[in-house]
Amino acid sequence: MTAAHPHDAQIRALYHQFLDGWNRRSGASVAAGFADDGDIIGFDGSHHRGRLSIAADLRAIFGSHQTPAYVGIVRSVRPIAAGVAVLLAHAGMIPPGANDLDPDLHTVHTLVAVDEGGGRWRISLFQSTPAAFHAFPEEREALTEELRGLLTAQ
Helix, strand or coil: CCCCCCCHHHHHHHHHHHHHHHHCCCHHHHHHCEEEEEEEECCCCCEEECHHHHHHHHHHHHHHCCCCEEEEEEEEEEEEECCEEEEEEEEEEECCCCCCCCHHHCEEEEEEEEECCCCCEEEEEEEEEECCCCCCHHHHHHHHHHHHHHHHHC
16 A cells, blocks of 8 residues: 655645636636646646646636536545655536536546655646546446535535
């Protein structure tokens, strides 16, 4: 079993900063947590490279699309090498104008964080993978209920 990461709280905060920036529809806020050469791979497979490009691309996306808001649950944060950690989370999205999750938008978030020195952690890679659970509908429903619990807690 892999031990929890000694900078668990900082890395979780980095993830929540990402979600907060997304939910505020701020490309600059989302990108602020990324390393200069960071990458983001979206739910649709789109790939954005570099903090400045991520900020500009998301600004354009937020300006032209009503993006759903995220709620997320961190499942683990663990070291994978010196100065490198991986965070795994499940997230759901609430479409614009709705007050409930759309299970078709459930996702697995993978965040690779790097220590840029002095305990300053940044996102090197963020990937959003659809969590459809095609063969396991009961798992999808359980995840939906778990994520709904976050909605009532807000």
